[in-house]
Amino acid sequence: MPPILLFIFVLAYFALLLGVAWLTSRNATNQSFFIGNKSSNWMLVAFGMVGTTLSGITFVSVPGAVGRDGFGYLQLVLGYVLGYLAVAAVLLPLYYRLRLTSIYHYLDARLGRRACQSGAAFFILSRTLGATARLYLVVNILQATILDSLGVPFWLTSAAVLLMILLYTYEGGVKTIVWTDTLQTAGMLLGLLICVVFLLKALDLSVVDSLRRMQAQGLTRIVTDNVDSPAYFWKQVLAGMFITIAMTGLDQEMMQKTISVKTLADAQKNLLSLMLILVGVLSLFLFLGGLLALYAPLAGVGASGDKLFPAVVLGHMPAAVQLVFFVALISALFPSADGAITALTSTFCIDLLGLQRRGDLSEARRRRWRHRVHLGFAALFLLLIMVFKWIDSASMIGVILKLAGYTYGPLLGLFAFGLLSGRRVRERWVPLAALAGPLLCAGLERYQEQIFATYRLGLELLIINGLLVLAGLFLISLPQTQPAPALLQP
Structure with a gap:
């Protein structure tokens, strides 16, 4: 398809988003921006959050990794699954009990x-x-x-894409992105299904036959039983649980949408x-990755x-x-990006600038x-996109999870201390304790051969980081x- 025609479709899609934003952001206030006036429909929020959770990284990185890792991502x-159950049972009741706009106000009330x-x-x-x-x-693929x-x-x-995002999130915030994310999730899942169907037809295989072919080529392997490997089964399961607790339950972007729903239930x-x-x-997505691995050599x-x-889509579809x-x-x-910019704006305004406190x-x-x-934040995003262009990693999902291990560990430690301990802290030393965890983890990773011999650190670095901060x-x-006041008790 000619690039100019694809570009026209991109502009038409953006025009649709702007229309949705205009309809949903009329008479928007700061409360609309931050938590959607606590009137969001839970079904829309759930469906829209699929797109936020998966993103373009999942769309290309997870299928692309199957040829190397098989179905190991299922670990x-x-x-x-365990992480979502923990967030629903422990953290959500706490956030609703405290009637939070920013979830980090819990840390303020509990630890200062x-x-x-x-x-x-x-x-x-x-x-x-x-x-x-x-x-x-x-953006790089586009x-x-x-x-x-x-x-x-x-x-x-990059600047044009960020301008587009700014235009439809500038006023409505959460109130708008609950609707736009729903539309975008539907578009992403439709594309996924169509690509799967096309590859099955191109390979002339049924779903069952394709799985057999994948199994014969070792693509369906799930469990890694080598304890020293970063992909060891229990490392991955525990890491997945704490990644979800940290990147969903302790993440303002994800929780900002969730607590925009009226009731805890x-x-x-x-x-x-x-x-x-x-x-x-x-x-x-993993099944699609297996189909791509079968199709590419042919x-x-x-x-x-x-x-x-x-490469498969543009060259052969x-x-x-x-x-x-x-x-x-x-x-x-x-x-x-839209939810991230909105949540970052909310956190900076509420927690660092204290705008909600100032009468x-x-x-x-x-x-x-x-x-x-x-x-x-839009300007900062543009700067960092250029930095990633300079780095140009082969697998961005690995980069994302590595960054999460270092940056979400302190959040894990702070919330764990607040929930599991009744002790109080010397406030002025808290930032130092939060910084010490990532710094010590960097040292452990740098010298892991000397410290652990054949054992290799993987995604469990997030857990270690949280424990060090704790x-x-x-x-x-x-x-x-x-x-502690009853309201603050876990």
Whole structure:
């Protein structure tokens, strides 16, 4: 399909998003932006969060990794299920009991202002790096397949995409992205299904026959039983559980949408529905990866990893399927950035600037501050996308999970201390304890051969990081002199 025609479809898709944004952001207030006035429909939130959780990284990286890792990603998926159950049972009741707008206000109430600011800062760091890495991957594919041939430079493509996102999130925030994410998730899943059907027909195989062929080539292997391997089964399951607890339950972007639902019961239904949909969708992505691994040698496709799926689509699929692929890819692109910019703006305004606390600020001045922060994060996203372009990793999903291990560990430690201990902390030392965990983990990873011999650290680095921060908080803690208020007790 000619690049100019694909570009026209991209613009038409964006126009549709702007129409949805206009309809949903009328009469929006700061509360609409931050938590959707607590009136979001839980079914829409659950479906839309699928797109936010998966993003463009999953769309190309998970299928591309099957040729190397088989279906080993299902080990992580099992951990995800355990993590979602923990978030629904423990964290959501706490957030609703405290009636939070920012989940890091729990840390403020339980451990003090420094703990809240530390948690918010690590969320900002983690979500900024993670969202820009996801955004970079999809923008890079759009650049290579469409815009290079039109003579458009990469920086301009990135700036245009961020401008699009700003235009439809600027006023409505959560109130808007609940609807736009639902639309985008539908587009992504439709593209996934169509690509699977096309590959099955191209290979002339049924679902059962294709699984047999994959099994014969060793693509369906799931369990890794080598304890020293980073992909060892129990490492992956535990890591998957804590990744979900950290990247969903302790993440303002994910929880901002969840707590925009009116009641706790509906929020829990939202999260458990998301869990069930994700298991099915991730399994389908792995199946697609197996089909790509079978098809690529027959078609003479030499690409691998993140480049495999785009190479097969653009080189060997008809124009109609290419169009569906790009719609799906763009649908995966926007949820990975719109919710992130909205949540980062919310956290910065509420937890670091304290706009909600300041009675001297009018609604109009709060809105002006919110707009400035929103624009600032868009500029930062553009800068970081250019940095990722310079790095150009072969598998961005590995980069994302590695970043999560370092940046979500302090959040895990802070919340664990608050929930599991009745002790209080010396506030001024909290930022140091939060920083010590990632720094010690960097040392462990750097010298793991000397320390652990043949054992290799994997995704369990997140758990180790959380435990180190938890230990540091205990070191700077004091006995609780009086019982914590009932509202703050886990």
